[in-house]
Amino acid sequence: MTPPLPSEVSPRPSACPGLWRIVAARDGGICRIKLPGGLLLADQADAVADASERFAAGVIEATNRANLQIRGVGQDHSGLVEHLLAAGLGPRDAAGDDVRNLMLSPLAGLDPAMLCDTRPLAGQILDLLESTPRFHKLSAKFAVQLDGGEALAMLEHAHDLWLSAMPRAGRVWLRFGLASSLSSGQVLGAVPVEQGLALVRAVLERFLDLATPEQSRMRQLLQTCPVEHFLEGLAIQVETTAVAWQRPTTTSPWLGVLPQRQGMALGVAPPLGRLTPAMLRGAARIARQWGDGSLRLSPWQSLVLTSLEPAELENARAQLMACGMLCHSEHPLARVVACTGSSGCAKAQADTKADAVTLAGLLPQGAPGSVHLSACPRSCAMAHPAAATLLARAPGRYDLYLRDARQPGFGRLRAANLTAEEAGVMLDLPTEHLDD
Numbered sequence: 336m337t338p339p340l341p342s343e344v345s346p347r348p349s350a351c352p353g354l355w356r357i358v359a360a361r362d363g364g365i366c367r368i369k370l371p372g373g374l375l376l377a378d379q380a381d382a383v384a385d386a387s388e389r390f391a392a393g394v395i396e397a398t399n400r401a402n403l404q405i406r407g408v409g410q411d412h413s414g415l416v417e418h419l420l421a422a423g424l425g426p427r428d429a430a431g432d433d434v435r436n437l438m439l440s441p442l443a444g445l446d447p448a449m450l451c452d453t454r455p456l457a458g459q460i461l462d463l464l465e466s467t468p469r470f471h472k473l474s475a476k477f478a479v480q481l482d483g484g485e486a487l488a489m490l491e492h493a494h495d496l497w498l499s500a501m502p503r504a505g506r507v508w509l510r511f512g513l514a515s516s517l518s519s520g521q522v523l524g525a526v527p528v529e530q531g532l533a534l535v536r537a538v539l540e541r542f543l544d545l546a547t548p549e550q551s552r553m554r555q556l557l558q559t560c561p562v563e564h565f566l567e568g569l570a571i572q573v574e575t576t577a578v579a580w581q582r583p584t585t586t587s588p589w590l591g592v593l594p595q596r597q598g599m600a601l602g603v604a605p606p607l608g609r610l611t612p613a614m615l616r617g618a619a620r621i622a623r624q625w626g627d628g629s630l631r632l633s634p635w636q637s638l639v640l641t642s643l644e645p646a647e648l649e650n651a652r653a654q655l656m657a658c659g660m661l662c663h664s665e666h667p668l669a670r671v672v673a674c675t676g677s678s679g680c681a682k683a684q685a686d687t688k689a690d691a692v693t694l695a696g697l698l699p700q701g702a703p704g705s706v707h708l709s710a711c712p713r714s715c716a717m718a719h720p721a722a723a724t725l726l727a728r729a730p731g732r733y734d735l736y737l738r739d740a741r742q743p744g745f746g747r748l749r750a751a752n753l754t755a756e757e758a759g760v761m762l763d764l765p766t767e768h769l770d771d
C-alpha cells in the first residue's frame with residue numbers, strides 16, 4: 336500500500352511528534368521518524384540528512400527509543416513529509432505511524448549471545464500494529480520490546496509489554512512481562528517463540544478491552560486491574576510454570592568495536608544525541624562502502640554500523656571520529672545525556688546541552704556510570720533513572736540526585752542548587768556510587 340500524501344492525512348491529537356504530526360517547539364517544528372526495529376538504510380540516512388537541510392534547521396536527533404527526529408522544521412511540512420515518504424520512511428498506513436514502537440537489540444540477528452534472530456517475528460509484529468485498525472487506538476507511547484537474549488540489549492527501559500527469549504527443552508520460548516523492564520520486571524508466563532505474534536495480539540486486545548479512555552498505558556491499567564484478571568482473559572494459553580530462567584544481565588558496551596556472530600560492528604554516538612547532516616551522511620557512506628549498507632539506531636542515542644569489513648574497522652572509526660562521532664566509551668561526553676534544554680524547549684529551566692558540555696569536561700576519564708541533565712522533571716532524554724541526574728531548577732542551577740532503587744523517580748537527593756562545575760566536582764565519586 337502506498338502511504339497517503341501529507342494533504343490526505345489529519346494526524347490524531349497527541350503531544351508526541353510523528354511523521355505527519357509536526358509539533359511546535361521553541362526552535363521550530365519537530366518531525367519524528369519511526370524506524371522499524373531501529374533500522375535505517377544508508378540511502379534513507381542520506382534522505383534524512385537532505386530533508387533536514389531543505390526543510391529544517393539541519394539538526395537531527397537520535398532518540399532513546401531508537402528513532403530519529405528532525406528539529407527546526409519550517410513552514411513546508413508537506414514537502415518534508417513527501418521527501419521522507421519517497422525514501423520509504425513512512426508507515427504503510429498513515430494511521431499506523433504512531434504505534435510502530437517495537438524495540439530490538441541494535442545487533443538483532445547478529446549478536447553472538449542471541450538465542451534467536453528476532454527480526455522475522457519483529458516484522459510480523461510491526462505488520463500487525465500497522466495493519467490492524469483497532470491497534471491504531473493505542474497511545475503513541477505504547478511500546479513493546481522483543482529481546483532475543485543479545486548481549487547488546489537495553490534492559491532498563493520500561494515497556495508496556497516485553498518478550499524475552501529463553502531456552503526450554505531444546506527450543507526457544509518467549510517469556511513476557513507487562514509495564515516493566517527486562518531487568519526488573521516480573522515474568523508472567525511464556526509461550527513457544529512460534530506463538531509470539533499470537534501472544535502480542537492477545538495482550539493488545541486484552542489491554543484495549545479493559546482500559547478506560549484515561550488509561551493509555553499498561554501501568555495505568557494495572558493500577559486498577561489485578562494482573563491475574565488481565566491474564567485470565569487472554570485469548571491464548573500461556574505457560575506459567577518453569578519460566579524462571581535467569582537472563583544474563585551483563586550487557587556489552589554500546590560504543591566501539593562490537594563482536595557479531597560473524598564479522599564485526601562499530602558503535603558510534605553523536606555527542607548528546609545530536610547529528611549534523613554531515614555526520615549522518617558520513618555514517619551512511621561508511622556503511623555503504625565497508626558495511627552492509629545499513630545503520631541501526633540504538634536506545635543509547637547511538638548508531639551501530641553492522642557487518643563491517645574487519646580490515647577497515649580502524650579506518651571507519653577514524654573517519655567517523657573526523658565527522659564528530661564519539662567512538663570510544665571512555666570519552667566523557669559518552670557518559671552524559673541531556674534533554675533539549677532552553678535552546679529548543681519552552682518548558683526548560685536551563686540550557687542543559689551547553690551545561691552538559693561543561694560538565695563532561697570535568698568528569699574523570701574512563702569512570703563508569705551515566706549522568707543525565709534534565710531541564711524539567713519530564714525527563715524526555717532518558718527512559719530510566721541514570722546513575723546521577725541533574726534536574727534544573729533555574730538557568731545554570733541543578734539539584735543532584737543519585738539513583739537509589741529504594742526511592743522513586745531520579746533517586747536520592749544528594750545536593751541542591753549546584754552549578755555544572757560544582758556538580759562535576761561532586762560527581763568525582765568512588766565508582767560504586769555511580770556505577771551503571
Ligand code: SF4
Nearest residue numbers: 674680683710711715
Ligand atoms: S525534559 Fe522538559 S525541558 Fe527537557 S526537553 Fe523534555 S519537556 Fe523540555
